[in-house]
Amino acid sequence: MRIIHLSDIHVWRYAFNPLRLLNKRAVGMFSLIAGRAGKFRLERLHEVVTRVLELTPDHVLITGDLTTTALADEFREARSALAELLLDSTRVTVIPGNHDRYTTGSVRYRLFEEWFGMFAPPGPYPWLRQLDEETAILGLDATRSHLSARGFLPPEQLDRARELTNGSSPVPKRLLVACHYPLAAPAPYVVELGPKRMTNAAEVAAWLATVGRHLYCCGHVHAAWSFVPEALPDQICLNAGAPLLRDPTGLRPPGFLQIELEGNEVTTIHHAWTGDDWSTRLLSQTPNFFGVRMPTITPV
Template sequence: MFRLAHVTDPHFRGFDGARVGDFLGKRAVGVLNLVVNRRRKHKMELLDALGQDLRDQNPDHLALTGDLSNVSLDAEWRAALRWIEAFAGGPDATTVIPGNHDAYVPEVVASGAFEALFGGYQTHDAASFAGDATATEQRRGSYPFVRLRGPLALVALNSCVATGDLGAWGEIGAEQLSKVEAALTSPPVRSRRRIVLLHHPPVHHKGGEDRNLKDRKALSDLLVRVGADPVLHGHDHQDENATLLGPNGSSIPVVGAGSASYAGGAERRARYNIYEFDAGGVTMIVRAHDEASDIFREVRRVRMA
Protein backbone atom coordinates (compact mmCIF):
# COMPACT_ATOMS: atom_id res chain seq x y z
CA MET A 1 0.00 0.00 0.00
CA PHE A 2 1.19 3.52 -0.83
CA ARG A 3 -0.08 6.43 1.27
CA LEU A 4 -0.23 9.96 -0.11
CA ALA A 5 -1.12 12.91 2.14
CA HIS A 6 -2.62 16.06 0.64
CA VAL A 7 -2.28 19.31 2.59
CA THR A 8 -3.29 22.68 1.16
CA ASP A 9 -3.78 26.36 1.91
CA PRO A 10 -1.85 26.62 5.20
CA HIS A 11 -1.35 30.40 4.69
CA PHE A 12 1.73 30.66 6.92
CA ARG A 13 2.46 34.05 8.46
CA GLY A 14 5.78 35.84 8.90
CA PHE A 15 7.08 39.37 8.45
CA ASP A 16 10.78 39.07 9.37
CA GLY A 17 12.98 40.96 6.97
CA ALA A 18 10.09 42.65 5.16
CA ARG A 19 10.47 46.37 4.48
CA VAL A 20 7.86 49.11 4.33
CA GLY A 21 8.41 49.30 0.57
CA ASP A 22 7.26 45.67 0.27
CA PHE A 23 3.74 46.65 1.28
CA LEU A 24 2.49 48.54 -1.72
CA GLY A 25 -0.37 47.92 -4.16
CA LYS A 26 -2.03 44.51 -3.91
CA ARG A 27 0.16 43.55 -0.95
CA ALA A 28 -1.17 46.53 1.06
CA VAL A 29 -4.71 45.23 0.52
CA GLY A 30 -3.57 41.69 1.32
CA VAL A 31 -1.89 42.70 4.57
CA LEU A 32 -4.97 44.65 5.62
CA ASN A 33 -7.05 41.53 4.95
CA LEU A 34 -4.49 39.52 6.91
CA VAL A 35 -4.81 41.77 9.95
CA VAL A 36 -8.61 42.15 9.80
CA ASN A 37 -9.66 38.65 8.69
CA ARG A 38 -7.05 35.96 8.22
CA ARG A 39 -5.42 36.35 11.61
CA ARG A 40 -8.75 35.26 13.09
CA LYS A 41 -9.69 32.66 10.46
CA HIS A 42 -6.33 30.91 10.11
CA LYS A 43 -4.48 29.81 13.26
CA MET A 44 -0.82 28.87 13.12
CA GLU A 45 -1.12 26.55 16.15
CA LEU A 46 -3.47 24.38 14.08
CA LEU A 47 -0.61 23.85 11.63
CA ASP A 48 1.58 22.55 14.45
CA ALA A 49 -1.19 20.17 15.53
CA LEU A 50 -1.66 19.06 11.91
CA GLY A 51 2.09 18.59 11.52
CA GLN A 52 2.24 16.36 14.55
CA ASP A 53 -0.65 14.27 13.26
CA LEU A 54 1.00 14.04 9.86
CA ARG A 55 4.22 12.85 11.47
CA ASP A 56 2.28 10.20 13.41
CA GLN A 57 0.46 9.09 10.26
CA ASN A 58 3.82 8.83 8.49
CA PRO A 59 2.60 8.82 4.84
CA ASP A 60 4.93 7.77 2.03
CA HIS A 61 4.54 11.15 0.34
CA LEU A 62 3.09 14.60 1.00
CA ALA A 63 1.60 16.86 -1.67
CA LEU A 64 1.27 20.54 -0.70
CA THR A 65 -0.94 22.34 -3.23
CA GLY A 66 -0.22 25.97 -2.58
CA ASP A 67 -1.17 29.13 -0.72
CA LEU A 68 1.76 28.51 1.58
CA SER A 69 1.80 32.28 2.16
CA ASN A 70 -0.61 35.22 2.26
CA VAL A 71 1.24 37.91 0.35
CA SER A 72 4.28 36.06 -1.08
CA LEU A 73 6.72 37.25 1.58
CA ASP A 74 10.02 35.45 2.02
CA ALA A 75 9.33 35.17 5.79
CA GLU A 76 5.99 33.42 5.12
CA TRP A 77 7.62 30.90 2.80
CA ARG A 78 10.44 30.30 5.27
CA ALA A 79 7.85 29.55 7.96
CA ALA A 80 6.33 27.02 5.53
CA LEU A 81 9.75 25.53 4.85
CA ARG A 82 10.47 25.16 8.59
CA TRP A 83 7.13 23.35 8.98
CA ILE A 84 7.90 21.01 6.07
CA GLU A 85 11.35 20.26 7.50
CA ALA A 86 9.89 19.63 10.96
CA PHE A 87 6.93 17.48 10.06
CA ALA A 88 7.20 16.07 6.52
CA GLY A 89 9.63 13.70 4.87
CA GLY A 90 12.59 15.06 2.90
CA PRO A 91 12.40 16.70 -0.53
CA ASP A 92 12.01 13.34 -2.28
CA ALA A 93 8.96 12.56 -0.14
CA THR A 94 7.32 15.99 -0.41
CA THR A 95 5.99 17.83 -3.46
CA VAL A 96 5.23 21.56 -3.37
CA ILE A 97 3.38 23.75 -5.88
CA PRO A 98 2.35 27.40 -5.52
CA GLY A 99 -1.11 28.90 -4.95
CA ASN A 100 -2.38 32.30 -6.01
CA HIS A 101 -1.18 33.82 -2.72
CA ASP A 102 2.33 32.63 -3.65
CA ALA A 103 2.07 34.63 -6.88
CA TYR A 104 0.87 37.87 -5.30
CA VAL A 105 3.42 40.29 -6.75
CA PRO A 106 4.65 40.25 -10.40
CA GLU A 107 8.27 41.05 -9.48
CA VAL A 108 8.38 38.20 -6.96
CA VAL A 109 6.96 35.76 -9.52
CA ALA A 110 9.46 36.99 -12.11
CA SER A 111 12.33 36.58 -9.63
CA GLY A 112 11.52 32.88 -9.21
CA ALA A 113 11.84 33.24 -5.43
CA PHE A 114 9.27 30.52 -4.72
CA GLU A 115 11.01 28.03 -7.02
CA ALA A 116 14.40 29.00 -5.58
CA LEU A 117 13.22 28.13 -2.07
CA PHE A 118 11.14 25.04 -2.87
CA GLY A 119 13.02 23.76 -5.93
CA GLY A 120 14.15 20.64 -4.06
CA TYR A 121 10.49 19.71 -3.67
CA GLN A 122 9.85 20.25 -7.39
CA THR A 123 12.42 18.02 -9.08
CA HIS A 124 11.05 15.99 -11.95
CA ASP A 125 11.83 12.43 -12.93
CA ALA A 126 10.33 11.92 -16.34
CA ALA A 127 9.84 13.57 -19.71
CA SER A 128 12.12 16.57 -19.53
CA PHE A 129 10.30 19.84 -20.19
CA ALA A 130 12.47 22.32 -22.06
CA GLY A 131 12.52 25.96 -21.02
CA ASP A 132 11.60 28.95 -23.11
CA ALA A 133 13.23 32.09 -24.38
CA THR A 134 12.82 34.53 -21.50
CA ALA A 135 13.86 34.03 -17.91
CA THR A 136 10.30 34.23 -16.60
CA GLU A 137 9.01 31.77 -19.11
CA GLN A 138 11.85 29.41 -18.40
CA ARG A 139 10.71 29.20 -14.80
CA ARG A 140 7.12 29.03 -15.88
CA GLY A 141 8.32 26.31 -18.23
CA SER A 142 9.44 24.20 -15.30
CA TYR A 143 5.80 23.33 -14.72
CA PRO A 144 4.43 20.79 -14.96
CA PHE A 145 6.98 18.57 -13.30
CA VAL A 146 6.56 14.85 -12.86
CA ARG A 147 7.63 12.70 -9.91
CA LEU A 148 7.36 8.91 -9.99
CA ARG A 149 6.76 7.55 -6.51
CA GLY A 150 5.84 3.91 -5.92
CA PRO A 151 2.72 3.11 -7.98
CA LEU A 152 2.05 6.82 -8.55
CA ALA A 153 3.06 9.44 -11.07
CA LEU A 154 2.56 12.91 -9.60
CA VAL A 155 1.98 15.49 -12.32
CA ALA A 156 2.31 18.90 -10.68
CA LEU A 157 0.90 22.01 -12.37
CA ASN A 158 1.21 25.72 -11.68
CA SER A 159 -2.20 27.41 -12.03
CA CYS A 160 -0.99 30.68 -10.53
CA VAL A 161 -0.01 33.89 -12.27
CA ALA A 162 0.54 37.39 -10.93
CA THR A 163 -2.97 38.56 -11.73
CA GLY A 164 -2.11 42.26 -11.79
CA ASP A 165 -5.47 42.93 -10.16
CA LEU A 166 -7.04 42.08 -6.81
CA GLY A 167 -8.40 38.81 -8.18
CA ALA A 168 -7.50 35.30 -7.02
CA TRP A 169 -7.99 33.79 -10.46
CA GLY A 170 -5.58 31.39 -12.07
CA GLU A 171 -4.52 30.23 -15.51
CA ILE A 172 -2.58 27.23 -16.77
CA GLY A 173 -1.83 28.63 -20.22
CA ALA A 174 -1.77 26.85 -23.58
CA GLU A 175 1.92 26.04 -23.42
CA GLN A 176 1.75 24.38 -20.00
CA LEU A 177 -1.40 22.52 -21.07
CA SER A 178 0.39 20.94 -24.00
CA LYS A 179 3.19 19.83 -21.67
CA VAL A 180 0.62 18.41 -19.25
CA GLU A 181 -0.86 16.36 -22.07
CA ALA A 182 2.59 15.15 -23.10
CA ALA A 183 3.38 14.24 -19.48
CA LEU A 184 0.11 12.40 -18.85
CA THR A 185 0.53 10.34 -22.02
CA SER A 186 4.24 9.56 -21.67
CA PRO A 187 4.90 5.82 -21.07
CA PRO A 188 6.46 6.00 -17.57
CA VAL A 189 3.54 8.12 -16.39
CA ARG A 190 0.84 6.19 -18.22
CA SER A 191 1.93 2.93 -16.66
CA ARG A 192 1.30 4.35 -13.18
CA ARG A 193 -1.65 5.85 -11.36
CA ARG A 194 -1.62 9.48 -12.58
CA ILE A 195 -2.20 12.02 -9.81
CA VAL A 196 -2.70 15.57 -11.08
CA LEU A 197 -1.89 18.32 -8.55
CA LEU A 198 -2.89 21.95 -8.95
CA HIS A 199 -4.05 24.78 -6.72
CA HIS A 200 -7.29 25.94 -8.38
CA PRO A 201 -10.24 23.58 -8.95
CA PRO A 202 -10.38 22.51 -12.61
CA VAL A 203 -14.19 22.58 -12.41
CA HIS A 204 -16.55 25.30 -11.24
CA HIS A 205 -17.57 25.02 -7.59
CA LYS A 206 -18.20 28.51 -6.33
CA GLY A 207 -17.65 32.19 -6.90
CA GLY A 208 -17.00 34.28 -9.96
CA GLU A 209 -14.26 34.42 -12.53
CA ASP A 210 -12.21 36.79 -10.38
CA ARG A 211 -11.26 33.80 -8.19
CA ASN A 212 -11.46 30.80 -10.49
CA LEU A 213 -9.31 29.06 -13.07
CA LYS A 214 -9.81 30.92 -16.33
CA ASP A 215 -8.91 28.06 -18.63
CA ARG A 216 -10.51 25.27 -16.58
CA LYS A 217 -12.51 24.09 -19.60
CA ALA A 218 -9.34 23.53 -21.60
CA LEU A 219 -7.82 21.61 -18.67
CA SER A 220 -10.91 19.53 -17.94
CA ASP A 221 -11.31 18.76 -21.68
CA LEU A 222 -7.70 17.55 -21.67
CA LEU A 223 -8.28 15.40 -18.57
CA VAL A 224 -11.42 13.91 -20.12
CA ARG A 225 -9.42 13.11 -23.25
CA VAL A 226 -6.33 11.52 -21.71
CA GLY A 227 -7.47 10.56 -18.18
CA ALA A 228 -6.07 11.03 -14.66
CA ASP A 229 -6.83 9.41 -11.34
CA PRO A 230 -7.43 11.45 -9.20
CA VAL A 231 -7.01 15.23 -9.54
CA LEU A 232 -6.21 16.98 -6.22
CA HIS A 233 -6.58 20.70 -5.57
CA GLY A 234 -7.08 23.36 -2.90
CA HIS A 235 -8.04 27.07 -3.06
CA ASP A 236 -11.68 26.96 -1.90
CA HIS A 237 -10.85 26.18 1.76
CA GLN A 238 -13.46 23.44 1.97
CA ASP A 239 -13.82 19.80 1.00
CA GLU A 240 -15.01 19.51 -2.59
CA ASN A 241 -15.81 16.61 -4.88
CA ALA A 242 -16.53 16.37 -8.58
CA THR A 243 -16.22 13.66 -11.20
CA LEU A 244 -15.14 13.99 -14.80
CA LEU A 245 -15.86 11.25 -17.32
CA GLY A 246 -12.54 10.02 -18.64
CA PRO A 247 -11.60 7.88 -21.65
CA ASN A 248 -13.11 4.40 -22.08
CA GLY A 249 -15.84 5.00 -19.52
CA SER A 250 -13.40 5.72 -16.71
CA SER A 251 -14.20 8.30 -14.08
CA ILE A 252 -11.79 10.96 -12.85
CA PRO A 253 -12.35 12.00 -9.23
CA VAL A 254 -11.57 15.69 -8.67
CA VAL A 255 -11.06 16.23 -4.95
CA GLY A 256 -10.45 19.51 -3.16
CA ALA A 257 -9.13 19.58 0.39
CA GLY A 258 -10.01 22.23 3.00
CA SER A 259 -7.46 24.65 4.42
CA ALA A 260 -4.86 23.22 6.81
CA SER A 261 -5.18 26.17 9.19
CA TYR A 262 -8.85 27.19 9.08
CA ALA A 263 -10.15 27.91 12.60
CA GLY A 264 -13.89 27.93 11.87
CA GLY A 265 -16.69 25.39 12.40
CA ALA A 266 -16.37 21.62 12.18
CA GLU A 267 -17.44 21.36 8.51
CA ARG A 268 -14.42 23.30 7.25
CA ARG A 269 -12.11 23.26 10.26
CA ALA A 270 -8.37 22.66 9.64
CA ARG A 271 -7.98 19.37 7.78
CA TYR A 272 -6.03 17.28 5.33
CA ASN A 273 -6.55 14.08 3.37
CA ILE A 274 -4.70 10.79 3.16
CA TYR A 275 -5.08 8.52 0.13
CA GLU A 276 -4.31 4.84 0.56
CA PHE A 277 -3.57 3.20 -2.77
CA ASP A 278 -3.83 -0.58 -2.84
CA ALA A 279 -4.18 -3.20 -5.54
CA GLY A 280 -7.96 -2.80 -5.67
CA GLY A 281 -8.26 0.97 -5.65
CA VAL A 282 -7.95 3.91 -3.31
CA THR A 283 -9.39 4.92 0.04
CA MET A 284 -9.60 8.61 0.98
CA ILE A 285 -9.37 9.47 4.67
CA VAL A 286 -10.19 12.99 5.87
CA ARG A 287 -8.42 13.98 9.10
CA ALA A 288 -9.63 17.20 10.75
CA HIS A 289 -8.93 19.20 13.87
CA ASP A 290 -11.25 18.48 16.80
CA GLU A 291 -11.65 21.69 18.75
CA ALA A 292 -12.62 20.04 22.06
CA SER A 293 -9.66 17.66 22.23
CA ASP A 294 -7.26 19.84 20.20
CA ILE A 295 -6.09 16.90 18.11
CA PHE A 296 -6.61 15.77 14.54
CA ARG A 297 -8.76 12.71 14.05
CA GLU A 298 -10.38 10.81 11.21
CA VAL A 299 -13.74 12.34 10.27
CA ARG A 300 -14.50 10.53 7.02
CA ARG A 301 -13.35 7.49 5.04
CA VAL A 302 -14.42 6.92 1.44
CA ARG A 303 -13.57 3.99 -0.82
CA MET A 304 -13.14 5.63 -4.19
CA ALA A 305 -12.60 2.87 -6.75
Protein backbone atom coordinates in the same frame (compact mmCIF):
# COMPACT_ATOMS: atom_id res chain seq x y z
CA MET B 1 0.87 3.58 -0.72
CA ARG B 2 -0.16 6.28 1.72
CA ILE B 3 -0.13 9.88 0.50
CA ILE B 4 -0.89 12.82 2.78
CA HIS B 5 -2.39 15.75 0.89
CA LEU B 6 -2.10 19.21 2.45
CA SER B 7 -3.02 22.57 0.99
CA ASP B 8 -3.67 26.23 1.86
CA ILE B 9 -1.60 26.46 5.03
CA HIS B 10 -1.44 30.26 4.67
CA VAL B 11 1.42 31.21 6.96
CA TRP B 12 1.05 34.97 7.43
CA ARG B 13 3.14 37.84 8.69
CA TYR B 14 2.29 41.53 9.01
CA ALA B 15 4.38 43.88 6.86
CA PHE B 16 4.28 47.61 7.55
CA ASN B 17 7.28 48.64 5.45
CA PRO B 18 5.79 51.01 2.83
CA LEU B 19 8.20 49.69 0.20
CA ARG B 20 6.63 46.26 0.56
CA LEU B 21 3.12 47.60 0.13
CA LEU B 22 3.41 49.34 -3.23
CA ASN B 23 1.66 46.45 -4.98
CA LYS B 24 -1.11 43.89 -4.47
CA ARG B 25 0.36 43.08 -1.05
CA ALA B 26 -1.32 46.22 0.32
CA VAL B 27 -4.65 44.50 -0.33
CA GLY B 28 -3.42 41.38 1.42
CA MET B 29 -2.20 43.33 4.45
CA PHE B 30 -5.51 45.14 4.73
CA SER B 31 -7.27 41.77 4.60
CA LEU B 32 -5.05 40.44 7.41
CA ILE B 33 -5.63 43.47 9.60
CA ALA B 34 -9.37 43.32 8.89
CA GLY B 35 -9.62 39.80 10.24
CA ARG B 36 -8.05 37.24 7.92
CA ALA B 37 -5.19 36.70 10.39
CA GLY B 38 -7.65 35.39 12.96
CA LYS B 39 -9.02 32.88 10.46
CA PHE B 40 -5.73 30.99 10.15
CA ARG B 41 -4.39 29.77 13.49
CA LEU B 42 -0.63 29.45 13.06
CA GLU B 43 -0.20 28.05 16.56
CA ARG B 44 -2.00 24.89 15.37
CA LEU B 45 0.59 24.04 12.70
CA HIS B 46 2.67 22.01 15.15
CA GLU B 47 -0.31 19.71 15.79
CA VAL B 48 -0.77 19.29 12.04
CA VAL B 49 2.85 18.28 11.50
CA THR B 50 2.74 15.88 14.46
CA ARG B 51 -0.44 14.25 13.17
CA VAL B 52 1.02 13.77 9.69
CA LEU B 53 4.18 12.20 11.11
CA GLU B 54 2.09 9.80 13.20
CA LEU B 55 0.49 8.53 9.99
CA THR B 56 3.93 7.59 8.54
CA PRO B 57 3.12 8.59 4.95
CA ASP B 58 5.02 7.24 1.97
CA HIS B 59 4.69 10.65 0.33
CA VAL B 60 3.48 14.13 1.26
CA LEU B 61 1.84 16.33 -1.39
CA ILE B 62 1.26 20.04 -0.73
CA THR B 63 -0.83 21.82 -3.36
CA GLY B 64 0.09 25.44 -2.73
CA ASP B 65 -0.68 28.54 -0.71
CA LEU B 66 1.94 27.90 1.93
CA THR B 67 2.05 31.69 2.38
CA THR B 68 -0.46 34.53 2.40
CA THR B 69 1.28 37.43 0.64
CA ALA B 70 4.50 35.74 -0.60
CA LEU B 71 6.75 37.57 1.85
CA ALA B 72 10.22 36.08 2.29
CA ASP B 73 9.46 35.94 6.03
CA GLU B 74 6.34 33.88 5.34
CA PHE B 75 8.26 31.42 3.17
CA ARG B 76 10.97 31.17 5.82
CA GLU B 77 8.42 30.52 8.57
CA ALA B 78 6.55 27.94 6.48
CA ARG B 79 9.77 26.08 5.68
CA SER B 80 10.79 26.10 9.36
CA ALA B 81 7.37 25.02 10.67
CA LEU B 82 7.15 22.15 8.19
CA ALA B 83 10.78 21.10 8.60
CA GLU B 84 10.03 17.69 10.09
CA LEU B 85 7.94 16.80 7.04
CA LEU B 86 10.60 17.98 4.61
CA LEU B 87 13.60 15.91 5.65
CA ASP B 88 13.58 13.74 2.52
CA SER B 89 12.91 15.68 -0.69
CA THR B 90 12.28 12.43 -2.59
CA ARG B 91 9.18 11.82 -0.45
CA VAL B 92 7.67 15.31 -0.61
CA THR B 93 6.12 17.20 -3.54
CA VAL B 94 5.20 20.88 -3.24
CA ILE B 95 3.57 23.04 -5.92
CA PRO B 96 2.73 26.76 -5.66
CA GLY B 97 -0.63 28.39 -5.06
CA ASN B 98 -1.73 31.85 -6.14
CA HIS B 99 -0.76 33.33 -2.76
CA ASP B 100 2.79 32.04 -3.28
CA ARG B 101 2.96 34.15 -6.47
CA TYR B 102 1.16 37.08 -4.84
CA THR B 103 3.28 39.91 -6.26
CA THR B 104 5.38 40.48 -9.38
CA GLY B 105 8.43 40.76 -7.12
CA SER B 106 7.86 37.34 -5.56
CA VAL B 107 7.70 35.89 -9.07
CA ARG B 108 10.70 37.86 -10.35
CA TYR B 109 12.89 36.79 -7.45
CA ARG B 110 11.52 33.22 -7.50
CA LEU B 111 10.81 33.13 -3.78
CA PHE B 112 8.73 29.97 -3.98
CA GLU B 113 11.52 28.20 -5.86
CA GLU B 114 14.11 29.42 -3.36
CA TRP B 115 12.30 27.91 -0.38
CA PHE B 116 10.33 24.98 -1.86
CA GLY B 117 11.63 24.38 -5.38
CA MET B 118 13.70 21.39 -4.24
CA PHE B 119 10.49 19.46 -3.54
CA ALA B 120 9.63 19.03 -7.23
CA PRO B 121 11.50 17.87 -10.33
CA PRO B 122 13.86 20.47 -11.83
CA GLY B 123 12.80 22.43 -14.87
CA PRO B 124 9.56 24.07 -15.97
CA TYR B 125 6.02 22.84 -15.47
CA PRO B 126 4.47 20.47 -16.27
CA TRP B 127 6.51 17.56 -15.01
CA LEU B 128 5.84 13.92 -14.24
CA ARG B 129 7.26 12.60 -10.97
CA GLN B 130 7.36 8.85 -10.49
CA LEU B 131 6.58 7.66 -6.94
CA ASP B 132 6.77 3.93 -7.64
CA GLU B 133 6.40 1.63 -10.63
CA GLU B 134 2.66 2.29 -10.88
CA THR B 135 2.20 5.76 -9.38
CA ALA B 136 3.20 9.23 -10.53
CA ILE B 137 2.30 12.88 -9.93
CA LEU B 138 1.75 15.22 -12.87
CA GLY B 139 2.45 18.76 -11.65
CA LEU B 140 0.71 21.80 -13.15
CA ASP B 141 1.21 25.48 -12.31
CA ALA B 142 -1.73 27.72 -13.17
CA THR B 143 -0.68 30.51 -10.78
CA ARG B 144 0.22 34.03 -11.83
CA SER B 145 0.81 37.42 -10.29
CA HIS B 146 -2.51 39.14 -10.91
CA LEU B 147 -4.92 41.45 -9.12
CA SER B 148 -7.56 38.72 -9.12
CA ALA B 149 -7.29 35.22 -7.64
CA ARG B 150 -8.06 33.63 -11.00
CA GLY B 151 -5.52 31.25 -12.50
CA PHE B 152 -4.49 30.46 -16.05
CA LEU B 153 -2.65 27.43 -17.42
CA PRO B 154 -0.39 28.78 -20.20
CA PRO B 155 -0.89 27.21 -23.66
CA GLU B 156 2.69 25.93 -23.80
CA GLN B 157 2.21 24.18 -20.46
CA LEU B 158 -1.05 22.60 -21.58
CA ASP B 159 0.57 21.46 -24.84
CA ARG B 160 3.40 19.83 -22.92
CA ALA B 161 0.92 18.15 -20.56
CA ARG B 162 -0.84 16.71 -23.60
CA GLU B 163 2.48 15.35 -24.83
CA LEU B 164 3.16 13.69 -21.48
CA THR B 165 -0.20 11.89 -21.56
CA ASN B 166 -0.91 11.30 -25.26
CA GLY B 167 0.09 7.64 -25.32
CA SER B 168 3.52 8.02 -26.96
CA SER B 169 4.98 7.00 -23.60
CA PRO B 170 3.23 4.84 -20.98
CA VAL B 171 0.89 6.78 -18.69
CA PRO B 172 1.29 5.62 -15.07
CA LYS B 173 -1.48 3.29 -13.98
CA ARG B 174 -2.12 5.41 -10.87
CA LEU B 175 -1.91 9.03 -11.98
CA LEU B 176 -2.31 11.98 -9.61
CA VAL B 177 -2.64 15.42 -11.17
CA ALA B 178 -1.54 18.18 -8.77
CA CYS B 179 -2.80 21.70 -9.40
CA HIS B 180 -3.75 24.41 -6.93
CA TYR B 181 -6.92 25.34 -8.82
CA PRO B 182 -10.02 23.10 -8.86
CA LEU B 183 -11.62 22.70 -12.26
CA ALA B 184 -15.00 22.06 -10.66
CA ALA B 185 -16.50 21.98 -7.19
CA PRO B 186 -19.31 20.18 -5.37
CA ALA B 187 -22.62 22.04 -5.37
CA PRO B 188 -22.12 23.92 -2.05
CA TYR B 189 -18.91 25.53 -3.35
CA VAL B 190 -19.70 26.24 -7.02
CA VAL B 191 -20.58 29.89 -6.42
CA GLU B 192 -17.45 30.44 -4.32
CA LEU B 193 -15.17 28.92 -6.95
CA GLY B 194 -16.74 30.89 -9.80
CA PRO B 195 -14.94 34.26 -9.47
CA LYS B 196 -11.55 32.72 -8.64
CA ARG B 197 -11.39 29.69 -10.88
CA MET B 198 -8.90 28.98 -13.66
CA THR B 199 -9.91 31.07 -16.67
CA ASN B 200 -9.26 28.24 -19.13
CA ALA B 201 -10.64 25.51 -16.87
CA ALA B 202 -12.89 24.16 -19.64
CA GLU B 203 -9.93 23.62 -21.96
CA VAL B 204 -7.91 21.92 -19.23
CA ALA B 205 -10.88 19.71 -18.34
CA ALA B 206 -11.28 18.72 -22.00
CA TRP B 207 -7.67 17.50 -22.02
CA LEU B 208 -8.04 15.63 -18.72
CA ALA B 209 -11.10 13.86 -20.10
CA THR B 210 -8.70 12.08 -22.49
CA VAL B 211 -6.11 10.77 -20.01
CA GLY B 212 -8.16 8.05 -18.32
CA ARG B 213 -8.65 7.41 -14.63
CA HIS B 214 -6.83 9.87 -12.37
CA LEU B 215 -6.95 11.71 -9.08
CA TYR B 216 -6.99 15.51 -9.23
CA CYS B 217 -5.45 16.98 -6.06
CA CYS B 218 -6.14 20.67 -5.49
CA GLY B 219 -6.84 23.40 -2.93
CA HIS B 220 -7.77 27.10 -3.32
CA VAL B 221 -11.31 26.69 -1.94
CA HIS B 222 -10.95 26.13 1.80
CA ALA B 223 -13.12 23.04 2.07
CA ALA B 224 -12.28 19.34 2.03
CA TRP B 225 -14.03 17.20 -0.55
CA SER B 226 -13.89 14.09 -2.69
CA PHE B 227 -16.23 14.01 -5.67
CA VAL B 228 -16.47 13.03 -9.31
CA PRO B 229 -17.18 16.03 -11.58
CA GLU B 230 -20.03 15.47 -13.99
CA ALA B 231 -17.86 16.46 -16.97
CA LEU B 232 -14.98 14.23 -15.82
CA PRO B 233 -16.37 10.81 -14.89
CA ASP B 234 -12.86 9.28 -14.84
CA GLN B 235 -11.62 11.75 -12.24
CA ILE B 236 -11.83 11.83 -8.46
CA CYS B 237 -11.32 15.45 -7.46
CA LEU B 238 -9.71 15.80 -4.01
CA ASN B 239 -9.49 19.09 -2.14
CA ALA B 240 -7.51 18.99 1.10
CA GLY B 241 -9.14 22.08 2.62
CA ALA B 242 -7.16 24.36 4.95
CA PRO B 243 -5.53 22.81 8.04
CA LEU B 244 -5.29 26.03 10.07
CA LEU B 245 -8.71 27.48 9.25
CA ARG B 246 -10.80 28.72 12.14
CA ASP B 247 -14.29 27.44 11.40
CA PRO B 248 -16.92 28.48 13.96
CA THR B 249 -19.71 27.18 11.69
CA GLY B 250 -18.53 23.57 11.79
CA LEU B 251 -19.18 23.34 8.04
CA ARG B 252 -15.51 23.46 7.00
CA PRO B 253 -13.53 21.51 9.56
CA PRO B 254 -9.81 22.32 9.17
CA GLY B 255 -7.54 19.45 8.26
CA PHE B 256 -5.97 17.43 5.45
CA LEU B 257 -6.47 14.26 3.43
CA GLN B 258 -5.04 10.78 3.77
CA ILE B 259 -5.08 9.04 0.38
CA GLU B 260 -4.64 5.26 0.47
CA LEU B 261 -3.70 3.53 -2.78
CA GLU B 262 -3.86 -0.24 -2.55
CA GLY B 263 -3.79 -1.99 -5.90
CA ASN B 264 -6.64 -0.45 -7.89
CA GLU B 265 -8.49 0.81 -4.80
CA VAL B 266 -8.56 4.46 -3.69
CA THR B 267 -9.62 5.41 -0.16
CA THR B 268 -9.74 9.00 1.05
CA ILE B 269 -9.92 9.96 4.72
CA HIS B 270 -10.29 13.49 6.08
CA HIS B 271 -8.41 14.31 9.28
CA ALA B 272 -10.04 17.30 10.99
CA TRP B 273 -9.04 19.30 14.05
CA THR B 274 -12.04 19.60 16.39
CA GLY B 275 -10.52 22.17 18.74
CA ASP B 276 -9.29 19.63 21.26
CA ASP B 277 -8.29 16.62 19.23
CA TRP B 278 -8.40 15.04 15.78
CA SER B 279 -11.36 13.31 14.20
CA THR B 280 -11.50 11.25 11.02
CA ARG B 281 -14.20 10.62 8.46
CA LEU B 282 -14.24 8.50 5.35
CA LEU B 283 -14.75 10.75 2.32
CA SER B 284 -14.69 8.11 -0.39
CA GLN B 285 -13.73 4.53 -1.15
CA THR B 286 -13.57 3.25 -4.72
CA PRO B 287 -12.56 -0.44 -4.87
CA ASN B 288 -11.57 -0.72 -8.54
CA PHE B 289 -10.97 2.87 -9.60
CA PHE B 290 -7.70 2.19 -11.42
CA GLY B 291 -8.80 -1.21 -12.64
CA VAL B 292 -10.17 -0.01 -15.97
CA ARG B 293 -8.09 2.34 -18.10
CA MET B 294 -9.92 4.32 -20.73
CA PRO B 295 -8.21 4.47 -24.15
CA THR B 296 -6.16 7.58 -24.70
CA ILE B 297 -7.69 10.01 -27.19
CA THR B 298 -5.28 12.47 -28.72
CA PRO B 299 -7.01 15.86 -29.24
CA VAL B 300 -7.25 16.99 -32.85
